[in-house]
Amino acid sequence: MRIALLQLNACDDPAANLPVTLKLVDEAVADGAEFVLTPEVTNCVSTSRSQQMNVLSHQDEDPTLAALRDAAAKHSIWLLIGSLGLKTDDPDGRFANRSFLVDPQGDIAALYDKIHMFDVQISESESYRESAGYRPGDRAVVADAGFAKVGLTICYDMRFPKLYRDLAQAGAQIITVPAAFSPVTGPAHWESLLRARAIETGCFVIAPAQTGEHKATKGKSRSTHGHSLVVSPWGEVILDAGTDPGMVCTDIDLGDVARARQRVPSLTHDRPYTL
Numbered sequence: 001m002r003i004a005l006l007q008l009n010a011c012d013d014p015a016a017n018l019p020v021t022l023k024l025v026d027e028a029v030a031d032g033a034e035f036v037l038t039p040e041v042t043n044c045v046s047t048s049r050s051q052q053m054n055v056l057s058h059q060d061e062d063p064t065l066a067a068l069r070d071a072a073a074k075h076s077i078w079l080l081i082g083s084l085g086l087k088t089d090d091p092d093g094r095f096a097n098r099s100f101l102v103d104p105q106g107d108i109a110a111l112y113d114k115i116h117m118f119d120v121q122i123s124e125s126e127s128y129r130e131s132a133g134y135r136p137g138d139r140a141v142v143a144d145a146g147f148a149k150v151g152l153t154i155c156y157d158m159r160f161p162k163l164y165r166d167l168a169q170a171g172a173q174i175i176t177v178p179a180a181f182s183p184v185t186g187p188a189h190w191e192s193l194l195r196a197r198a199i200e201t202g203c204f205v206i207a208p209a210q211t212g213e214h215k216a217t218k219g220k221s222r223s224t225h226g227h228s229l230v231v232s233p234w235g236e237v238i239l240d241a242g243t244d245p246g247m248v249c250t251d252i253d254l255g256d257v258a259r260a261r262q263r264v265p266s267l268t269h270d271r272p273y274t275l
């Protein structure tokens with residue numbers, strides 16, 4: 001199966017980001033991709049809550065979601081929209097950080113709200129409070145995409161291995177990890193964590209990422225690590241997109257999932273213990 005990852009350098013204006021994303025979807029299709037994946041916050045990278053209030057929409061009215069669903073139907077491809085920032089009816093006014101699996105008819109096959117919020121002080125100058133802007137989800141999702149069962153996760157989730165074990169034990173063969181990873185933690189942790197999640201679960205881990213310095217019309221600009229990654233169930237990095245924005249494609253053999261798990265069946269070796 002041929003998959004394509006879009007590595008984006010999204011700014012804080014969804015109307016400006018959408019044509020770039022659609023053009024890369026076309027490129028992916030021209031390259032033979034049957035499953036195309038985009039990063040976290042495909043529609044808008046912003047640190048400003050007021051900017052997000054101005055430019056984000058509810059799911060039913062979101063232009064990025066509508067256009068990408070149309071593109072999936074037009075090209076008859078599976079599409080993972082890594083995530084969209086969306087308005088919700090939540091009384092506290094927080095947004096959803098929501099991932100969508102879209103089928104080749106353009107219908108939403110599954111959606112997932114990011115569970116773990118990136119609330120950290122990495123260094124004196126760099127801190128994040130994701131939970132101030134976004135309302136966390138509380139439901140893990142394994143979707144049936146026909147060609148494979150797909151576990152949906154987002155970015156910081158990757159630091160919670162139990163979620164990945166649960167997804168694999170619930171049948172996932174591919175786990176998606178769209179991201180906007182920080183440039184501080186990226187060099188230290190990004191590849192190691194993703195390879196570990198692939199090895200532990202015997203899943204393909206597919207992680208499309210935001211990259212570079214993101215232009216902001218309001219608030220502080222922000223940088224991300226790039227290096228969109230595909231890791232095999234044996235833990236090999238089969239694709240690393242580097243730091244340039246663009247589209248990268250590779251073939252994956254889903255038979256590798258059963259082969260890796262046959263060699264090391266640790267997913268079936270849980271034992272009870274006391275602590």
Ligand SMILES: O=C(O)CNC(=O)[C@H](CS)NC(=O)CCC(=O)C(=O)O
Nearest residue numbers: 041118128130155156180181182185
């Ligand atoms: O803020 C938004 O608009 C969307 N959310 C994100 O970009 C989130 C929170 S800032 N990024 C991460 O989770 C990076 C995790 C990370 O870098 C790590 O685990 O080290």
